[in-house]
Amino acid sequence: MNAEVRIITTQVGIVGGGPAGLMLSHLLSRAGIENIVIETRDHETIRNTHRAGILEAGTVRMLSETGVDGRVLTEGHRHDGVDLRFNGTSHRLDFQDLVGESVWLYGQTEIFVDLAAARKRDGGDVRFSVTDTEVADLETDVPKIRFTDANGQRFEIRPDIVAGTDGSKGICKHAIPKEKRTDNFIAYPFAWFGILTEAPASAPELIYAQSEHGFALISQRNEHLQRMYFQCDPEENPDDWSDDQIWAELQRRVDGPDGLTLKRGPITEKMVLPFRSYVCEPMRHGNMFLAGDAGHTVPPTGAKGLNLAFADVQVLFDAIEAHYATGSDELLDGYSEKVLDRVWKAQNFSYWITTMLHSRQDQSTFERKRIQGELNNIVSSRFGQQYFAEAYTGWPSA
Numbered sequence: 001m002n003a004e005v006r007i008i009t010t011q012v013g014i015v016g017g018g019p020a021g022l023m024l025s026h027l028l029s030r031a032g033i034e035n036i037v038i039e040t041r042d043h044e045t046i047r048n049t050h051r052a053g054i055l056e057a058g059t060v061r062m063l064s065e066t067g068v069d070g071r072v073l074t075e076g077h078r079h080d081g082v083d084l085r086f087n088g089t090s091h092r093l094d095f096q097d098l099v100g101e102s103v104w105l106y107g108q109t110e111i112f113v114d115l116a117a118a119r120k121r122d123g124g125d126v127r128f129s130v131t132d133t134e135v136a137d138l139e140t141d142v143p144k145i146r147f148t149d150a151n152g153q154r155f156e157i158r159p160d161i162v163a164g165t166d167g168s169k170g171i172c173k174h175a176i177p178k179e180k181r182t183d184n185f186i187a188y189p190f191a192w193f194g195i196l197t198e199a200p201a202s203a204p205e206l207i208y209a210q211s212e213h214g215f216a217l218i219s220q221r222n223e224h225l226q227r228m229y230f231q232c233d234p235e236e237n238p239d240d241w242s243d244d245q246i247w248a249e250l251q252r253r254v255d256g257p258d259g260l261t262l263k264r265g266p267i268t269e270k271m272v273l274p275f276r277s278y279v280c281e282p283m284r285h286g287n288m289f290l291a292g293d294a295g296h297t298v299p300p301t302g303a304k305g306l307n308l309a310f311a312d313v314q315v316l317f318d319a320i321e322a323h324y325a326t327g328s329d330e331l332l333d334g335y336s337e338k339v340l341d342r343v344w345k346a347q348n349f350s351y352w353i354t355t356m357l358h359s360r361q362d363q364s365t366f367e368r369k370r371i372q373g374e375l376n377n378i379v380s381s382r383f384g385q386q387y388f389a390e391a392y393t394g395w396p397s398a
């Protein structure tokens with residue numbers, strides 16, 4: 001270990017090199033704003049982090065129009081609708097007809113791969129596998145980020161602005177003193193059992209299925225690889241389940257008079273995903289700004305996590321750019337309030353569809369029937385369908 005601490009000055013120090021941190025770094029570099037990204041994990045670990053597969057149109061535009069990579073357009077698939085399925089009957093929501101938007105199916109892990117490659121291509125300064133990260137002096141004009149790099153060298157970054165994009169387990173939000181921070185949190189009494197299977201798609205679009213046996217989501221990755229989930233107990237161990245048991249469980253949740261039959265194949269991955277909702281308020285402390293999962297977590301239903309992170313990053317980038325271009329801090333000062341507006345809308349949407357589509361052990365007959373009424377309200381009303389479609393495809397940015 002080299003005892004000497006090396007000092008680096010830069011404009012923006014980015015703590016966290018997942019999709020949010022790399023996207024911010026990419027946008028800043030394009031605008032000529034110096035930045036450094038540090039990340040505790042290595043490339044492979046981040047690549048193997050589970051992420052959902054649906055991108056809002058705004059997320060796709062951020063990638064394709066800023067020159068990250070065109071792969072999202074060539075290898076992703078445009079989806080113009082989804083099926084809401086209950087009582088064994090599918091109801092298609094046609095997003096193009098309802099709100100004139102589409103979503104894109106593209107594994108979000110690929111976005112990390114594309115962004116990391118783009119940062120490398122463009123000479124970005126991204127340091128993976130760092131340890132002992134600390135942020136300090138956030139309320140001063142010279143905030144600090146300290147870390148040890150993969151070779152054991154200790155560094156201190158002295159940026160103007162710190163971006164906290166270090167995910168739900170990161171350190172940045174904890175640097176906001178407890179008395180200045182509100183942690184809004186709820187847990188759910190269920191989780192998702194997720195699989196990847198080498199099989200053809202079972203349906204042209206995604207199916208969100210509510211059934212008396214619990215929720216199932218029939219999603220896709222490409223022509224040969226499909227992603228599916230079913231509601232399970234949070235304590236479930238994936239290794240306790242044989243492939244036959246998994247297929248039987250998924251199938252009974254989509255069974256119906258139309259005879260929908262899932263196309264089976266070898267299951268190549270299985271995992272249990274926890275459910276929680278969290279929002280840190282405010283999303284700023286001094287000269288540190290939180291973005292993405294570092295500031296909020298949503299349950300996976302509706303795939304809002306990464307989309308919301310990119311929406312934060314766009315607002316933060318605009319504010320930082322204005323700070324350097326005009327000297328005005330008006331946008332930085334409005335950052336937390338502005339992003340929290342969308343964050344809470346997304347929290348509500350994710351919570352709403354989660355509670356509507358999942359079943360609970362202690363559910364009363366009244367509650368079960370009320371939810372049928374709610375589902376019927378959506379599918380039988382153009383207004384109901386539009387409300388769902390607008391949220392799912394992503395609200396226009398203000």
Ligand code: DHB
Binds near residue numbers: 206303
């Ligand atoms: C996927 C995950 C989601 O949570 C969702 O709502 C849609 C798709 C997915 O992994 O494909």
